[in-house]
Amino acid sequence: MLKNAWGAVEDRKFEEIEIVDLCDEDEVIKSWDDFIHTHHYSYQTFLQQQ
Secondary structure: OHHHHHOOHHHOOOOOOOOOOOOOHHHHHHHOHHHOOOOOOOOOOOOOOO
16 A cells, blocks of 8 residues: 555655665565655664663
8 A cells, every 4th residue: 555655666766765674674675665765765774872
């Protein structure tokens, strides 16, 4: 449903999406590839301190 509402990634050249996910960067890119236009994303990790 989200893919249908979002539309084709090629039509969204100037958009950037923020995704909260606990997986490593490669996994996130692979699973959200239909929503990320080329290099229009950034990836950050937040280490939990104990």
